[in-house]
Every structure is written in structure tokens, then in C-alpha cells.
Amino acid sequence: MITRLAPVRVAGAAGAAGVLILSATGVASAHASLVRANIRPGEVFAANAYPRTLTGFFAENVTPSSSFLHVFEADPTGDHALVDTGKNSFPFKNPKEIEATLPKGLKGVYTVMWYTVSADDGHTAGFTFTFTVK
Numbered sequence: 447m448i449t450r451l452a453p454v455r456v457a458g459a460a461g462a463a464g465v466l467i468l469s470a471t472g473v474a475s476a477h478a479s480l481v482r483a484n485i486r487p488g489e490v491f492a493a494n495a496y497p498r499t500l501t502g503f504f505a506e507n508v509t510p511s512s513s514f515l516h517v518f519e520a521d522p523t524g525d526h527a528l529v530d531t532g533k534n535s536f537p538f539k540n541p542k543e544i545e546a547t548l549p550k551g552l553k554g555v556y557t558v559m560w561y562t563v564s565a566d567d568g569h570t571a572g573f574t575f576t577f578t579v580k
């Protein structure tokens with residue numbers, strides 16, 4: 447019994463140490479920059495196959511009052527209208543996450559634009575990328 451439990455405890459301690467190393471690296475490395483999102487740069491979707499909730503995960507906690515994640519029309523000859531609901535969600539369970547709600551029926555090229563103020567150090571960052579709905 448004891449000999450079976452011991453290796454499990456060692457593995458658990460190693461896993462926890464790994465998580466601590468990763469988060470320490472994240473804090474030291476950068477601002478609240480986009481790490482990943484459920485729409486990727488250059489991604490092409492079939493009609494109505496894109497996620498209705500765009501979720502972005504950032505490297506540091508974001509300041510909800512001054513950070514955003516929005517989607518605009520990207521046609522260079524168009525008026526670059528905002529296409530999400532305009533109101534971001536900042537889920538309480540993850541202060542590194544911003545969500546935007548997209549309407550049905552998007553068709554064309556769209557720009558995702560984000561801007562963050564880090565809740566950790568006040569540093570600002572932002573970037574854009576596009577995606578396509580066929």
C-alpha cells in the first residue's frame with residue numbers, strides 16, 4: 447500500500463512544480479498579449495461554421511475597464527463596421543480571458559482587434575489579425 451502511494455505523490459509534486467515554473471515564466475516574459483484564441487490568424491470557415499463566441503486568452507490578467515477584443519469588417523473599401531455585439535465578457539473564472547459574441551451570417555473577411563492593459567503591471571499591448579468566412 448505504502449509503496450504504491452509513494453510514486454503517485456512524487457508525480458503530483460513534479461506536476462505542481464512544472465505549473466509553477468510555467469506561470470513564473472509567463473509573468474516575467476511579456477505584457478498581456480494574446481496567447482491563443484478559438485479563431486486563429488488566417489483561418490477560413492465555411493458559412494456559419496465559425497464560433498459564435500470568440501474567446502481570447504492572454505499572457506497576463508487583463509484590466510476589464512480598459513481592455514477589449516472586437517471584430518470588424520475587413521473589406522478595405524468598406525466602412526469597417528463593428529460586427530460583434532460591442533460588449534465584451536470578462537469571465538470571473540479566468541482574468542486572462544476576453545470574450546466577444548458574433549452574430550449569425552457573417553460572410554467575408556474580418557479583422558480581430560485586441561488591446562489590453564495588464565492588471566499585473568499596467569503595460570499596454572495590442573494587435574490585429576484577419577479571418578475569413580466563406
Ligand SMILES: [Cu+2]
Pocket residue numbers: 476477478564567569
Ligand atoms: Cu508588461
